[in-house]
Amino acid sequence: MDIDIIKVAARSRTTAVAGAIAAVIRQAGYVEVQAIGASAVNQAVKAVAIARKYLTDDSIDIICIPEFSEVKIKDETRTAIKLIIEPRYPEDYSSEESW
Amino acid sequence: MDIDIIKVAARSRTTAVAGAIAAVIRQAGYVEVQAIGASAVNQAVKAVAIARKYLTDDSIDIICIPEFSEVKIKDETRTAIKLIIEPRYPEDYSSEESW
Numbered sequence: 001m002d003i004d005i006i007k008v009a010a011r012s013r014t015t016a017v018a019g020a021i022a023a024v025i026r027q028a029g030y031v032e033v034q035a036i037g038a039s040a041v042n043q044a045v046k047a048v049a050i051a052r053k054y055l056t057d058d059s060i061d062i063i064c065i066p067e068f069s070e071v072k073i074k075d076e077t078r079t080a081i082k083l084i085i086e087p088r089y090p091e092d093y094s095s096e097e098s099w
Numbered sequence: 100m101d102i103d104i105i106k107v108a109a110r111s112r113t114t115a116v117a118g119a120i121a122a123v124i125r126q127a128g129y130v131e132v133q134a135i136g137a138s139a140v141n142q143a144v145k146a147v148a149i150a151r152k153y154l155t156d157d158s159i160d161i162i163c164i165p166e167f168s169e170v171k172i173k174d175e176t177r178t179a180i181k182l183i184i185e186p187r188y189p190e191d192y193s194s195e196e197s198w
Binding site: 037038039041042045046048049052063064065066067068081083088 | 136137138140141144145147148151162163164165166167180182187
C-alpha cells in the first residue's frame with residue numbers, strides 16, 4: 001500500500017475513511033488526512049474518531065495534529081486542513097515496514 | 100480560571116477560541132473543545148491549529164483526540180464532537196496547578 005495523504009471530501013463516507021486511516025496506521029504508523037471546507041473537515045474529524053475505535057483492538061492509541069496547508073487546485077491556491085495522524089507514542093510503535 | 104470545556108459554535112472566532120485553548124493548556128495542561136455541526140467542528144479544528152502556533156512559543160506541543168459525545172440540549176440528545184487537547188507528552192509538562 002502506498003498512501004501518504006488521504007483526501008476527504010464532503011461526501012466521503014466516514015467509516016470508509018476511518019478504515020483507510022486504520023489500515024495505513026497499522027502498516028506505516030503515520031498518515032495525513034486532508035480536507036477542504038467545513039463539511040469535509042467535519043467528515044475527516046469524525047473518521048479519525050471512528051479510526052481510534054478500530055485501532056483500540058490493535059492497542060494503538062492515535063492522536064491528531066491539525067495544521068493549515070496550502071493546496072493548489074486548478075491553479076487556484078486554497079487553504080486545506082491537514083490532520084496528521086500518528087500513534088500517541090511513536091517510539092513505542094513497531095511498524096511492519098522498515099523505516 | 101475554571102474552564103474545562105470550551106464550547107465552539109459555527110460563528111465562534113477561531114483566534115478567540117485558540118487564545119482560550121492556549122490559556123487553559125498553559126494553566127491546567129488539559130482542555131476539551133466541544134462542537135456540534137460541521138461549521139462548528141471546522142471552527143474548532145482551525146482554532147486548535149492556531150493554538151498550536153501560539154503554544155510553540157511556550158515550547159508546548161499540543162495534540163488532539165477527537166471523540167463522539169452525546170449532549171443534551173433542550174431535552175434533545177445530539178451528537179457532538181469533543182476534541183480533547185493535551186500536551187503531546189503530559190509527563191514532561193509541569194503545570195502551575197497542583198494535580
